[in-house]
Amino acid sequence: MKIKMANVITGIRIVCSIALLFSPLFSNTFYTLYIIAGISDMVDGTVARKTGNVSEFGSKFDTVADFVLVVVCLIKLIPALHIPMWLFIWIIAIAAIKVINLIYGYVIRKELVVQHTVMNKVTGILLFVFPLTVTFIDLKFSEVIVSAVATFAAVQEGHMIKKRM
Secondary structure, three states, X not given: OOOOHHHHHXXXXXXXXXXXXXXXXXXXXXXXXXXXXHHHHHHHHHHHHHOOOOOHHHHHHHHHHHHHHHHHHHHHHHHHHOOOHHHHHHHHHHHXXXXXXXXXXXXXXXXXXXXXXXXXXXXXXXXXXXXXXOXXXXXXXXXXXXXXXXXXXXXXXXXXXXXXX
């Protein structure tokens, strides 16, 4: 079996994400691992396309790696940020929409349906930048922007899944 460099890069994101669980929040180690994970997310797809190794597995592996990074960041950030209850509920609602989208896509097509929409990419960029800006941008501003864009992306994703069925 040929090892695909893009999948190795995606795997690095998962390893860095798990390592984040064990690094102090907002430490140099945290930021280094976090930035490596973010760069791997930006590079893996490009490497796959440039080397002709785009695959269904790679796309799904990328989604799993993204999910792991987001969950780890939520685990690390939510306790430290003192998020108001209304925002915590909003985040849970976004996660519920994403899970419903995955379940719906799987039930209808009998496979994991992943939509790499522009709004999902914008959400990913905002989520990536968020921990890097926590120390100097007011959370009341950034939390609402990120949550609003993530909500729109999740709803759009569900619509696209339904439309393609």
